[in-house]
Amino acid sequence: MGVEGIGARVVRKEDKRFITGKGRYVDDIKLLGMTHAHFIRSPHAHAKVKNIDSSAALKMPGVVAVLTGQELVDDKVGNLICGWAITSKDGSPMKMGAWPAMAPETVRFVGQAVAVVIADTKNLARDAAEAVVVDYEELPAVADIQAAIKSGAPQLHPEAPGNQVYDWVIGDEGATDAAFAKAANVVKLDVTNNRLAPNAMEPRAAIADYDAAEEHFTLYTTSQNPHVARLVLSAFYNIAPEHKLRVIAPDVGGGFGSKIFIYPEEMVALWASKKVGRPVKWTGDRTEAFLTDAHGRDHITHAEMALDANNKIIGLKVKTYANFGAYMSLFSSSVPTYLYATLLSGQYNIPAIHAEVVGVYTNTTPVDAYRGAGRPEASYLIERLMETAARQLKVDPAQLRRTNFITQFPHQTPVIMAYDTGDFNASLDAAMKAIDYAGFAARKAQAKSQGKLRGIGVSCYIEACGIAPSKAVGSLGAGVGLWESAEVRVNPVGTIEILTGSHSHGQGHETTFCQLVAERLGVPISQVSIVHGDTDKVQFGMGTYGSRSAAVGLTAILKAMEKMESKAKKIAAHALEASEADIVIENGEFKVTGTDKAIALPMVALAAYTAHNLPDGMEPGLKESAFYDPTNFTFPAGAYICELEVDPGTGKTSFVNFVAADDFGRLINPMIVEGQVHGGLAQGIGQALLEHAIYDANGQPVTASFMDYSMPRADDLPSFNLSHTTTLCPGNPLGIKGCGEAGAIGASAAVINAITDAIGKNNLEMPATPDRVWRTIHAA
Amino acid sequence: MYQTTYHRASSVDEAAALFAKGSEAKFLAGGQTLLPVMKQRLASPSDVIDLGRIKELIGIEASGDTLSVKAATPHYEVATSDAVKKAIPALAYLASLIGDPAVRYRGTIGGSLANNDPAADYPAATLALGATIKTNKRSIAADDYFKGLFTTALEDGEIITAVSFPVPAKAGYAKFPHPASRFALTAVFVAQMKSGEIRAAATGASQSGVMRVPAIEAALKANWSPTAIDGVNISASNLLADIHGSAEYRANLIKVMAQRAVTAAG
Missing domain, CATH: 3.30.365.10 (Aldehyde oxidase/xanthine dehydrogenase, molybdopterin binding domain)
Incomplete structure (x- = not known):
């Protein structure tokens, strides 16, 4: 272990900008001509949306548009998806009701959006939202599990009778019953696992920017997995095709899982930016976070x-x-x-x-x-x-x-x-x-x-x-593979950029990922940059959740490093007129083992890019990528x-x-x-x-x-x-x-x-x- | 926040005049309640008249058996004032428990009393010590001042200028903080006045805001000790109940906090 290698207690590189207020979060980004979205949310837990009258709001100063759930339907925007199919014990697929990004007919929880006001400023959007008159017909609601499974309980979705999504089993019932039949003691327990609100420090936010000339969308969003966001947004919602959508998740202030998911707000922002022809920004407030960020447990x-x-x-x-x-x-x-x-x-x-x-x-x-x-x-x-x-x-x-x-x-x-x-x-x-x-x-x-x-x-x-393991989760119903990808770019002067599909929203990747490079090459971490959170920069990635960034994401970097090192050793061996097998990497140098012959990493990198004297048949450049799928x-x-x-x-x-x-x-x-x-x-x-x-x-x-x-x-x-x-x-x-x-x-x-x-x-x-x-x- | 017109008053008289001119004016003291409410668009005053910079409203004076805290004095000043610590240490301690440091630097005693949140700290000390609330119009005895949730004897446009506390023989405060808001889930202030009178007030517990607790006062009158309260029965009826504390729990806390306040008072 070097002073900055694996196992070193290196101070976090990213903290300088975070603790001096120089982080760049979605809400810090301001685009020319940007409008502001304010969502109109249901005050009822369950209600029919009878009518939305936005005529007064549309006449108010600075109001650009009032868009409703019906317009999403008219534009054939897809409903939100659930990406993991679960099969009930009777063999039937899970029973899901449709989740439109804004409700055209029925709202089913307090905070569900029914319309959005787009205006020149955030405050004007809020003012106008108060002038939108939504006529609801309240329906009976049910909030807890025990009430929801009773016969005669209010029903949420016609697709899911009895409010039941699935009844799933695992394990061997017969063997378990047999074990209980011969038990000396049986211990019984009833427990409730309480519902939690995630409360990341930074609320969710999105800015969508549609370029009409290029027919191209850019979405800045608070995401733990920007590539997954792009994949889901393009594949299922009929708003933006994948090659015309760039998703950027810049500094993100905490996620704890809640920023994995695709939410209605970023879908609506994307769709609305094309409709109004201007960038659309939405930044949730804390109340919206409590009402709309996915909760946990329960x-x-x-x-x-x-x-x-x-x-x-x-x-x-x-x-x-x-x-x-x-x-x-x-x-x-x-x-x-x-x-x-x-x-x-x-x-x-x-x-x-x-x-x-x-x-x-x-x-x-x-x-x-x-x-x-x-x-x-x-x-x-x-x-x-x-x-x-x-x-x-x-x-x-x-x-x-x-x-x-x-x-x-x-x-x-x-x-x-x-x-x-x-x-x-x-x-x-x-x-x-x-x-x-x-x-x-x-x-x-x-x-x-x-x-x-x-x-x-x-x-x-x-x-x-x-x-x-992608194959394992695929066999269990997952809609995606859960590998990770990485790219190592050694620049011509020997500095290194690591592009990763992992996303740091507080985890310290900008430090730990550099430590792997420092460990392997013996270069200071100041010579290494971590690039993440932008689908135009990073080839692909599945993102950060499930404690996966080091075990999967860092291993992908290791795999790319190994490829890069292998090529670099060939270049070094060629330059030093030595056998590739005799080259070792120490303190930023490629050495011929047992001799004092060495060539520094920048010289190897320069040789790779000048390509004046590379081994026969070798491609120029020193850049390698890898996909790693765990076993x-x-x-x-x-x-x-x-x-x-x-x-x-x-x-x-x-x-x-x-x-x-x-x-x-x-x-x-x-x-x-x-x-x-x-x-x-x-x-x-x-x-x-x-x-x-x-x-x-x-x-x-x-x-x-x-x-x-x-x-x-x-x-x-x-x-x-x-x-x-x-x-x-x-x-x-x-x-x-x-x-x-x-x-x-x-x-x-x-x-x-x-x-x-x-x-x-x-x-x-x-x-x-x-x-x-x-x-x-x-x-x- | 809705649009409003901000005025920084330089005297109490100017503040009162500005208030009279506004259609829906509100006084701003430390802003620890009013500003969050305005940000949530739950209040829309036409004019906000800032009392926080009025020099005659800031300061602490101890003379003889009276401690006077001027209305715009922030909690931090009360918590750290040598005069308060000497005269009524329990009051300095109470101020040190309000909110967090940011709140204590901005929030004021006058703002707290004018707002009369049913779980605020200052009303307990004010009532238990039998303080006098001085305004730009009159003096109001604490026993006549608190009129229920967020309601006081203040008239429209009346400005608290100071709170005058009689220095007690001994006093103590014990607070069980609300786990989320850190207001009092229930807190009790007990005082033994130099006249021999025993007063106890509970905040955070009652559906009608801060209240005297006669049963505890009687028990302490007979015997100023924590154990004297052991046999007191506090009824849960008319007490607040919410997700953080049932009425029965608050009734228990009135007793337990009173006992701890007596212990603290010595």
Whole structure:
């Protein structure tokens, strides 16, 4: 490792512009003649749109157009798509209602757009929007899963009777029933996984710019995957053909999944820019973010675990209802199925698993992937079950986990996933040592003497990341391949540009990706630039989500580097009159091993571009590209232990300690990894204690601002105690597993296990608000 | 935000005159409530009259048994003032808990009292200490000032100029913050006045805004100690209930916060 190579704690290159306010976000971009869009959104959770009268608005100053859902229909603009086909247990395809970008007939959640005002300024557009009269006929609405699946419930889509999208199963039901029939103990648990609003710091935004002379569109948008946006926008919506659409995702201020998806607003902006003949900008405000950014989680689950007389798990049965909101968002269908139920084996050897997942429509904001996406729900369920089992069987919860850990790899679970490697005991050992697990009983007694209820909670998570082998996901219904592409350009003077299909919206790629180059070539990272987020610059890419950028994106860069290095070595060998096999790369030089003969990288690059003296038959230039498709998911895993105190007077939880021992395989930049874990833990703890996107029975959101929706703040969180144990991922040459989602996946269960330990009652739902904890303590 | 006309008043009289001329005028103090509401287009004043730069409205004066905080004094000044810390440390502590640093640099005591948010901090101290609200027209006793949610005894166009707090023998404040807004989910201010009178006020709890809590006052009158409150029964009827706290929970918090306020008061 060099000072800036793999494993170095290099300060982030991108932070200079971010912390000095020089980042360039979509809203910072101003185009000549640009107009501003303001969407008119439904105040009702479910209603017929009877009439839209925009005559008064059209007469107002600065108003360019008022466009409605009916005009989208007239222009044959396609409905939003869901890109992962799920098949129900009866063999039928999932049942989807149409989702038009603006509703021509029926609105199905508060915030769904029915029309858009385009005006010279943002304020004029808002003024005019107030003058547009929309006549709604309210319909009965249904907001939660249990109400939606009742007979006689209001129906959202005629295509989906009973509000049911699918009823999907995985695993072997017969084998699972047989395991339960011979079980010594059965542990049962009902859990709710609370709905969350993602709340990236930067709200979503889009600027669409149609060039009539070239019949070409440019879309600046807050996307985690601009190439996927271009693909979907061009293939399905009949607005812009792929070769006439450039998508640019410049600096993006956080995504957490919510900026993967194609939303109505960018579709409408594209379409409207051609209609009005001027660029159209839309920047969402925080209220729009709460109402329209895809939410996360929202499951209710009943689970049962069968154990034999030796406390070995022999079977697991799960039935989950997943709330999809009013429409199926881009990857929503895969989240509670292939990203959830395939992880239900956790870190444990469970011979038989059967899970059933029912997807449900409700009159709420659509739900899709949010940091962890399905895996937090699985991990939370399993780890709550393990804790419940330990309490029921009166065994130490850490020991019960050890009794059931998978220790032989590779390990084929009964739910598709084949774990490649791991050392679950090592993570648990590290976490238990870090928190002094053995000394807990004494600390609990000490706290009790001070009137505080102290608890400890373990969570041993595993996730499937590095999403994903294209062939595997294709066989499961995915509409896209999930490889990544990269290009390495060595410029004639020896500086290097890395073009990547990964997209950085806070992850630090501009630093970590350079560290790979520094590692291989021995050049300073200042000599390397990372180019991303522009479909005209980068050949293609599948984007950033599922902790995939290092495991998949960086491996693609490695593959391109290897090609480039191979060619560069040939040039160097030719120049040095040596054998190619004898050339080694060190400190930015190509050396003939065992001699003092060397040629510096810039001279090799210059030789490649002058082409005056290249080996016979060699093409000029020093630029290579690669597509990399992983052979398996990666399986980051770890052990989190939380120690906390509950104030019995108020039900308030205070952290004493939180330790995380993660196995992410190889770390490129440990400092950035720690930052990722901190953020993930904050979101996991936020889910456990604070966050909940709530609707009333009529589908009105009651948490649509930060005055009501509790985002975790620094003083809500402990100072984290992080460590790493390492098993290298065998699936990629760098041995990387990924780290972006782990904290959000593993933290919630540790917190709830600790609180329920503290208060001595097992049933407690998230978020464990002080009121809820206080009522649980004092419940009969 | 809708269009409005901004005026920066240089005196209380000028502010009152400007208000009289405006058709739908509003006074702006620290702007911590009015400006967000205007940004959301939920308020559309014709004129906004800024009181924040009026010199006669800024400052803290302690004399004898009275602490006077002028109306446009920001929370930060109250929280860090040596005079306040010496006379009524619980008031400095209360001010240090309002919002976040940005709010405390802008928000003012007069703005808080004029707005009378049912979960604001200052009304609890004002009522529990039996303070006097001084305006450009008169003096109003705290017991006569608070009239329910966002409602006060202030007349249209009346401007708070100062709040005069009697210095108590001892006082304490305990706040359970709303997890999202950081207003009081429930907070209680208790005071033992030099006259021997015991006063306690709760904010964030009641459907009608800040309120005295007679049961707690009576218990503390008999015995100024946290345990004296153990047997007090606080009814949940007429208390606020929302996603962050049921009425029963708030009733419990009134007791627990009162106990902690007494402990803090010493």
